[in-house]
Amino acid sequence: MVPETSSFRAAEPTGEKDRYGRPLNDQGFAPIDKPRAEAAVREFLLAIGEDPDREGLRGTPERVARAAEELFGGMQEDPAAHLRRQFQEEQNQEMVVVRDIPFSSMCEHHILPFEGTASVCYIPRKGRITGLSKIARCVVGYGHRLQVQERLTAQVADALMRELDPLGVMVVMQAEHTCMTMRGARAAGSSTVTSAVRGVFKADSKTREEALRLLRG
Numbered sequence: 001m002v003p004e005t006s007s008f009r010a011a012e013p014t015g016e017k018d019r020y021g022r023p024l025n026d027q028g029f030a031p032i033d034k035p036r037a038e039a040a041v042r043e044f045l046l047a048i049g050e051d052p053d054r055e056g057l058r059g060t061p062e063r064v065a066r067a068a069e070e071l072f073g074g075m076q077e078d079p080a081a082h083l084r085r086q087f088q089e090e091q092n093q094e095m096v097v098v099r100d101i102p103f104s105s106m107c108e109h110h111i112l113p114f115e116g117t118a119s120v121c122y123i124p125r126k127g128r129i130t131g132l133s134k135i136a137r138c139v140v141g142y143g144h145r146l147q148v149q150e151r152l153t154a155q156v157a158d159a160l161m162r163e164l165d166p167l168g169v170m171v172v173m174q175a176e177h178t179c180m181t182m183r184g185a186r187a188a189g190s191s192t193v194t195s196a197v198r199g200v201f202k203a204d205s206k207t208r209e210e211a212l213r214l215l216r217g
């Protein structure tokens, strides 16, 4: 579960329902229904030929539902809200780079984990900066949803653009997708790199190259 900080904001109910009759929060998701998740896991165990009542599996549905609360906790918060912890540093109009933020997420095609690192670079507008850890919290929050890596990368970049109005943002993520390594193509050792480029990084190739140099280390 995402720990509460002064900038953490839990998702709010909207009063609206989705087409399955579930209450929607302002992130567009319904709250996790643990009893329903537990029942589904028990059903899944039956479907794969297991005995859900054997000793080792007795607690598994409850455990999986509890793990899901954590793994999908990003659906119950607004990850961009972390970035609202801001400071004014008039003297600093230079690039800020946070490299190699570890993250994990779940691929929406197979509900299998993908894991890797995110590197984030932005140029503040008029010294408007955010707490460095808040960038990591934002990455972790969007990671804790069912994702494709491309969307995850774009969501982090767009959150920074929205909350900080910087001159530009660049996000690069690299990850190993277990749906592609443990099964299917079994491309063990392969990694996927995605980027999202916004603002001045898009327009100015020299600035983009400088950012890439810093992102690579």
Ligand SMILES: Nc1nc2c(ncn2[C@@H]2O[C@H](COP(=O)(O)OP(=O)(O)OP(=O)(O)O)[C@@H](O)[C@H]2O)c(=O)[nH]1
Residues within 6 Å of the ligand: 107, 108, 109, 147, 148, 149, 150, 177, 179, 180, 183, 184, 185
């Ligand atoms: N673009 C993108 N694709 C992803 C991501 N995670 C998983 N996939 C891909 O989603 C695709 C789903 O393809 P399908 O053919 O519908 O599923 P499948 O039969 O399980 O495919 P294989 O994985 O090739 O066995 C696969 O190519 C996965 O590699 C992601 O984050 N981004």
Ligand SMILES: [Zn+2]
Residues within 6 Å of the ligand: 107, 108, 109, 110, 111, 112, 177, 179, 180
């Ligand atoms: Zn997958």
